[in-house]
Amino acid sequence: MARKISDSTVRRLSRYLRRLRALDRREQKVVSSRGLAEATGTTAAQVRKDLSHFGSFGKRGQGYDVHDLRVQLEEILGLTRRWSVAVLGVGKIGSALLGYGFFTERGFDVAAAFDADPAKVGLDLGGVRVQPLSELEQTFSDRGVSIAIIATPVEAAQEMATRAVRAGARAVLNFAPVKLNVPSGVAMREMDVTLELEGLCYMVTAAGHVADRLADDIE
Amino acid sequence: MARKISDSTVRRLSRYLRRLRALDRREQKVVSSRGLAEATGTTAAQVRKDLSHFGSFGKRGQGYDVHDLRVQLEEILGLTRRWSVAVLGVGKIGSALLGYGFFTERGFDVAAAFDADPAKVGLDLGGVRVQPLSELEQTFSDRGVSIAIIATPVEAAQEMATRAVRAGARAVLNFAPVKLNVPSGVAMREMDVTLELEGLCYMVTAAGHVADRLADDIE
DNA sequence: ATGTTCTTGTGATCTCTTTCACAAGCGAGA
DNA sequence: TCTCGCTTGTGAAAGAGATCACAAGAACAT
Numbered sequence: 493m494a495r496k497i498s499d500s501t502v503r504r505l506s507r508y509l510r511r512l513r514a515l516d517r518r519e520q521k522v523v524s525s526r527g528l529a530e531a532t533g534t535t536a537a538q539v540r541k542d543l544s545h546f547g548s549f550g551k552r553g554q555g556y557d558v559h560d561l562r563v564q565l566e567e568i569l570g571l572t573r574r575w576s577v578a579v580l581g582v583g584k585i586g587s588a589l590l591g592y593g594f595f596t597e598r599g600f601d602v603a604a605a606f607d608a609d610p611a612k613v614g615l616d617l618g619g620v621r622v623q624p625l626s627e628l629e630q631t632f633s634d635r636g637v638s639i640a641i642i643a644t645p646v647e648a649a650q651e652m653a654t655r656a657v658r659a660g661a662r663a664v665l666n667f668a669p670v671k672l673n674v675p676s677g678v679a680m681r682e683m684d685v686t687l688e689l690e691g692l693c694y695m696v697t698a699a700g701h702v703a704d705r706l707a708d709d710i711e
Numbered sequence: 712m713a714r715k716i717s718d719s720t721v722r723r724l725s726r727y728l729r730r731l732r733a734l735d736r737r738e739q740k741v742v743s744s745r746g747l748a749e750a751t752g753t754t755a756a757q758v759r760k761d762l763s764h765f766g767s768f769g770k771r772g773q774g775y776d777v778h779d780l781r782v783q784l785e786e787i788l789g790l791t792r793r794w795s796v797a798v799l800g801v802g803k804i805g806s807a808l809l810g811y812g813f814f815t816e817r818g819f820d821v822a823a824a825f826d827a828d829p830a831k832v833g834l835d836l837g838g839v840r841v842q843p844l845s846e847l848e849q850t851f852s853d854r855g856v857s858i859a860i861i862a863t864p865v866e867a868a869q870e871m872a873t874r875a876v877r878a879g880a881r882a883v884l885n886f887a888p889v890k891l892n893v894p895s896g897v898a899m900r901e902m903d904v905t906l907e908l909e910g911l912c913y914m915v916t917a918a919g920h921v922a923d924r925l926a927d928d929i930e
Numbered sequence: 931a932t933g934t935t936c937t938t939g940t941g942a943t944c945t946c947t948t949t950c951a952c953a954a955g956c957g958a959g960a
Numbered sequence: 961t962c963t964c965g966c967t968t969g970t971g972a973a974a975g976a977g978a979t980c981a982c983a984a985g986a987a988c989a990t
Contacts, residue, residue: 717946717947719947720947754948754949756948756949756950756951757947757948757949760947760948760949770955770956770957771954771955771956771957772955772956772957773956773957
């Protein structure tokens with residue numbers, strides 16, 4: 493096991509877990525690969541293949557024990573330990589995430605928040621005090637921050653990521669619309685609304701073109 | 712042309728476009744596939760292959776005309792027309808997007824915002840008045856809304872998506888952490904912070920395991 | 931015991947994406 | 961006009977991921 497697992501597989505595992513948690517809450521005992529597949533928008537074979545990379549969790553003829561598989565997946569994804577996150581930049585996105593209690597609800601510890609703007613330093617957002625950037629390195633190492641959330645403007649994003657990594661972050665979640673460079677060995681994911689919106693525009697436009705062609709063919 | 716283009720290709724096209732706009736602004740005339748690749752985190756061959764699906768835009772030996780390619784990509788992605796978006800649910804995320812002027816800055820028209828909470832109806836968020844859900848269908852058709860942004864709690868997401876599509880939306884951007892079903896022909900993208908965060912946890916954890924194994928091998 | 935029914939786990943296969951490698955083409959300079 | 965240096969566009973090869981299809985097992989009824 494522990495060969496290279498693709499991002500798409502990992503994303504699906506998260507979805508399975510989400511579903512399992514819901515089922516567990518309403519005390520359903522068993523679920524089949526098909527049941528899981530339908531709830532998460534994939535196929536039964538895909539579910540089984542994904543799980544098979546990590547071991548064998550089901551009973552033939554029966555399916556998977558909901559609670560059991562849930563625990564296994566939490567283990568696999570690394571969610572049995574606590575994770576400390578820091579939010580860099582408390583503009584609209586940063587403060588939305590903090591104010592919402594987003595991280596806390598999902599079992600992440602918000603260890604700190606930072607902003608370059610002196611007017612924002614000292615504010616309390618969702619129970620976290622905004623600190624000046626000068627305290628970044630010290631705070632990261634004091635509180636064992638391993639995940640950095642980049643929510644700064646584009647211009648500052650790369651520098652913040654670099655500082656975060658140098659200060660000990662092992663993973664970066666980037667909300668700024670730039671491609672960030674991080675040393676290999678540091679995990680990196682991005683959330684880019686513009687990319688997704690433009691993707692939708694393309695899809696709608698291209699679907700239109702296809703419709704045009706079909707119409708042409710009919711003539 | 713206009714065969715099925717993969718999502719990953721479309722995402723890269725958006726990245727190229729973003730870069731081209733920056734270059735155009737600072738009046739750089741020409742860029743090579745390598746230049747574009749380095750700025751967007753891919754390879755020169757990939758850039759050329761991506762573009763080749765839509766035609767032939769460069770000059771051999773020279774590279775691509777920045778302004779020209781920019782316009783071509785805007786055309787391909789469907790960004791030369793105006794798009795009307797509606798925001799469904801003005802909780803933390805919805806109002807962050809509106810308040811930020813996010814859509815307007817990027818050339819999208821915010822046609823409307825809706826919320827189920829009567830206390831929120833009537834509020835002005837970034838110049839948009841929040842409307843009650845009862846006005847959804849009428850407003851969608853009056854203003855030609857083609858993109859629906861789902862920013863409601865999980866429970867309401869599927870119903871809102873269904874209503875939006877029935878009211879004329881051709882694309883859905885979903886911020887709620889559920890898999891939504893939409894009829895084929897409707898474009899759909901999702902932004903799920905939890906999925907990305909858990910993905911990071913996995914990557915850090917798995918990287919740790921790999922390190923462990925290496926250490927074991929050395930012993 | 932035996933048969934029936936169901937669902938898993940997994941090799942084999944298929945499909946899609948990325949990478950490679952190179953001929954074709956452009957511009958500049960002699 | 962010819963040559964040289966550079967970069968595109970693209971078939972062919974390699975790599976990755978998703979799908980298929982079925983043997984292996986588990987429960988339960990007879």
